[in-house]
Amino acid sequence: MKFLVTGGAGFIGSAFVRQLKDSIVLDALTYAGREENLRGVDCTFVKGNITDYELVKKVVEENKVDVIVNFAAETHVDRSIVNPRPFLESNVFGVVNLLQISKEKNLRLVHISTDEVYGDNEADENSPLRPSSPYSASKASADMFVMAYVRTYGVDALIIRPSNNYGPRQFPEKLIPKTIIRTLFDKPIPVYGDGKQVRDWIYVEDTARIIKGIVENGEKGKIYNIPGGHSISNIEIIYKIGSILGKEVKVKFVKDRPGHDRFYKMKPSIKYDTISIDEGLKRTVDWYRENREWWEPLLGDSFVEEVPWEKGY
Ligand SMILES: NC(=O)c1ccc[n+]([C@@H]2O[C@H](COP(=O)([O-])OP(=O)(O)OC[C@H]3O[C@@H](n4cnc5c(N)ncnc54)[C@H](O)[C@@H]3O)[C@@H](O)[C@H]2O)c1
Incomplete structure (x- = not known):
């Protein structure tokens, strides 16, 4: 299976790429993306933005990509409060672009979302989305587009919602x-x-391992909560x-x-082991x-x- 990992030079994305062989990484290298996160890792790096339709399509075609795993996003809530616009561009328009390409090229798209889409409510995978910040609102919007593309066009997409990650290579x-x-x-x-x-909290290498399992065995149209426990x-x-x-x-x-959420508390439909x-x-x-x-x-x-x-x- 040929993987395109978008946002693979960031914190969680690079931990995920470390689990793969011979993948393609596409990353815009924003302030949070670091090429050194991929040093010594078996992958081909392409600098580019997920909002760039022609570039992403070319990378998919040239590399005969089967599955896109999308980590690319603006991720810091504080920055989203100061300036929400880049969050809309990357986290919403960027994801719709990937969905469109997945539809046209018949790819699987695994989209990485977050527990923050539920706001501070206990939540299983069917709970309503009640985002509190511009960041979580942008992530919730993207999730809705993913579900709409599954339902309307039959795109083979699914959503993974991890809780707070920590570990090596997280931006300070x-x-x-x-x-x-x-x-x-x-x-x-x-x-x-x-x-x-x-x-x-969940350790980033646990998240990467669990995501890999879901990419391989997850069902189209499903949502997977990954709480750290x-x-x-x-x-x-x-x-x-x-x-x-x-x-x-x-x-x-x-x-x-x-708007600070007091807590996040996801219930998963599958139980995962974490350190x-x-x-x-x-x-x-x-x-x-x-x-x-x-x-x-x-x-x-x-x-x-x-x-x-x-x-x-
Ligand atoms: N860190 C967490 O605690 C956490 C928890 C739950 C979910 N998530 C989600 O996991 C994903 C990865 O988070 P992270 O903590 O690794 O983030 P990060 O900020 O460390 O990395 C994001 C990466 O995406 C790249 N990027 C941003 N916009 C892009 C664009 N338009 N096109 C291409 N590349 C772009 C950046 O250059 C960077 O390499 C995000 O979608 C985030 O919402 C993170």
Whole structure:
């Protein structure tokens, strides 16, 4: 089976590509995409945007692609609050483009969505979508287009909704790498609101393995929730990281993220095995400690340093 992995130079996408042989990766290399994430990996890299119909079609035809697995997206909720437009372009128009090409070329499309589409509600795969942020609204919109293409055109597409991922190569604007890096520098960690928002964490290599299984055996038109099964509040995870690092964490409570979901709680129709949060965090902390050259060039990024809505948005 020939795979085209869109967004395969990002955090979860590159972990997925590592599980494959001889795949094609198409990625726009936005601020979050890094070609070095694919160093030593058996794949062919094409720089390009999923909104570019002609390019994606050419890559599909030239490589005789059978299945597209789409990770490409704008992914940071904070950025979506400051500027929603790129989220609409990549996460909605980009996905419709991939659906259209899948329809024309008779491909399977596996679309990676998120638990955030349900908002802060307990949710199985049939629960209504109640997104809270521009990010989750864009992801929910894409999911609706996927289901519409299955129903109207019979496209062989399905949706996977993982919970919060963590692990090596996550851009340091996100909570766990941000906490590790800022604690290494003895800098305070900005904590939104009371810090008691609960997230359900899954280690990225577990996600990649589970997605591979679903790509191979999943059913057309189905939705697959992948909860990590390790729910913990933001403030607790920050203190856990401090204790793994053997350092005191400095916490700075700041104005809460507008629209901030209090929790995510997905119920899956299939149960998956995942490693414990303590084991996953240890592996993650070790990776960031040992790979400073990966994250040091990213430190100037304002989302690693600042709390965007404190300046207005
Ligand atoms: N990280 C999480 O906790 C999490 C949880 C659930 C679901 N997801 C979903 O999983 C997917 C991957 O997330 P991630 O954390 O690896 O994201 P990421 O931000 O690390 O990577 C996204 C990748 O997509 C690329 N990209 C963005 N827009 C593109 C476009 N228009 N065309 C081509 N490439 C483009 C970027 O260059 C980057 O390589 C996303 O769809 C996200 O919504 C993420």
